[in-house]
Amino acid sequence: MTENYQNQPAKKGQEDLIERYIYDTVRRLPESERTEVMLELRANIADMLPESAAMQNVQETLIQLGSPQSLANQYQPPRYLISPLLYDTYIQVLKMVVAIVATVAAVGGAVAGIPSISNMIGGAVWTGLQGALQAAFWTTIGFVIAEKSGYVGEEWNIAALSNLPKIPTTTDGNISKISSVVGIFLSVIFTIGCIYWILAGGTFLFAPHEFADISLFSQVALMRAIPFVIIMGAAGLVSNVVFLRQARWNVATCFANIVHTVVIGGIMLHMLYWGDLFNMNLLEHSLIADSVNDVRMAVGDFQWRHVVAVIIVASSLWGIGDGVWKTVKGVRKRA
Numbered sequence: 001m002t003e004n005y006q007n008q009p010a011k012k013g014q015e016d017l018i019e020r021y022i023y024d025t026v027r028r029l030p031e032s033e034r035t036e037v038m039l040e041l042r043a044n045i046a047d048m049l050p051e052s053a054a055m056q057n058v059q060e061t062l063i064q065l066g067s068p069q070s071l072a073n074q075y076q077p078p079r080y081l082i083s084p085l086l087y088d089t090y091i092q093v094l095k096m097v098v099a100i101v102a103t104v105a106a107v108g109g110a111v112a113g114i115p116s117i118s119n120m121i122g123g124a125v126w127t128g129l130q131g132a133l134q135a136a137f138w139t140t141i142g143f144v145i146a147e148k149s150g151y152v153g154e155e156w157n158i159a160a161l162s163n164l165p166k167i168p169t170t171t172d173g174n175i176s177k178i179s180s181v182v183g184i185f186l187s188v189i190f191t192i193g194c195i196y197w198i199l200a201g202g203t204f205l206f207a208p209h210e211f212a213d214i215s216l217f218s219q220v221a222l223m224r225a226i227p228f229v230i231i232m233g234a235a236g237l238v239s240n241v242v243f244l245r246q247a248r249w250n251v252a253t254c255f256a257n258i259v260h261t262v263v264i265g266g267i268m269l270h271m272l273y274w275g276d277l278f279n280m281n282l283l284e285h286s287l288i289a290d291s292v293n294d295v296r297m298a299v300g301d302f303q304w305r306h307v308v309a310v311i312i313v314a315s316s317l318w319g320i321g322d323g324v325w326k327t328v329k330g331v332r333k334r335a
C-alpha cells in the first residue's frame with residue numbers, strides 16, 4: 001500500500017532532509033501527480049546516493065538536483081498564474097479582501113447618494129462592484145508577483161537546504177488559526193459595536209446634517225434586535241472557538257459551521273420582514289419622500305425584501321455546502 005508523503009511522520013537526519021526536499025517539490029504540482037512524482041524522486045535520490053551515504057552526500061545530491069521549484073517545473077512546466085502551492089491561500093485572502101473592500105465601498109456609495117433612495121441604491125451597487133473588481137485585481141497581481149519571484153535572489157546551496165519547510169501531518173482540511181482568531185475578534189467587536197450603535201440611537205455615521213439625528217431603522221426595531229445581535233455574535237464566537245480548537249475540517253467544525261450559518265441566515269430573514277423595521281420619519285422626510293414613492297411604484301413595497309431574502313438563502317447554502325465539501329475532502333485525505 002502506497003503511503004502518502006503528507007502522512008509521513010517527522011524524520012531526522014538524512015531521511016528528514018530528503019523527505020522535506022521531496023515535499024517542497026511535489027507540493028508545487030497538481031494533486032493528481034504528487035504521489036507518482038514523490039515515489040519517482042525517492043527512487044532517483046536513492047540511486048544517486050552511495051552506500052552508507054553521509055549527510056554531506058545527501059546534501060550534495062539535493063544540490064545537484066536543483067531547487068524544489070526548478071525541479072517541479074521540470075515535471076510540470078508552469079501553465080498558470082498562481083500555482084497549487086499558493087492557490088488555497090490566494091482564494092482565502094481574495095475572499096476576505098474583496099468582501100471588506102466591497103462592503104466599505106458600497107457603504108460609501110450609499111452614503112454619497114443621500115437623500116435620493118435610487119442614488120443610494122445605485123451608488124452602493126456601482127461603487128461596491130468597482131471596489132470588488134479593484135480588490136480582486138490587485139490581490140491577484142500581488143500573488144502573481146509572489147508566485148513568479150520563487151527563489152529569485154536566493155542561491156541554491158547547502159545553506160538553503162536548512163530553509164526547506166517541515167512536513168505537516170496533513171494539509172487537506174486545515175483551518176487557519178489566524179482566521180479563527182480574527183473571527184473571534186470580529187464576533188466580539190461586531191456585537192459590542194452594534195449594541196453601542198443601537199443604544200446611541202442608530203443614526204447615520206456619515207450623513208448630511210439634515211439626517212444627522214435620523215435613524216434608518218425604527219428605534220423599536222433596533223431595541224428588539226439587541227438579543228438577536230447577541231445571539232449572532234455568540235454563534236460566531238462559538239463557531240470560531242471550535243475552529244481554533246479543532247484546526248481542521250471534521251464533523252465538529254462542519255456542524256459548528258452549519259449551526260452558525262443557519263443562525264445568522266435565519267435571524268437576518270426574520271428581521272428582514274419586520275413591518276416596523278424602517279424609520280417612517282426618515283421615509284417621509286421631505287428630501288427623500290418622492291424617491292421612496294418612486295421606488296414603491298417601480299418595485300412595490302415588499303418585492304425588494306424577497307430579492308434580499310433570496311441572496312441571504314443562497315449565501316447560507318453556499319457557506320454550508322462549502323463547509324461540507326471541505327469536511328468530506330479532508331476526512332478522505334486523512335483516511
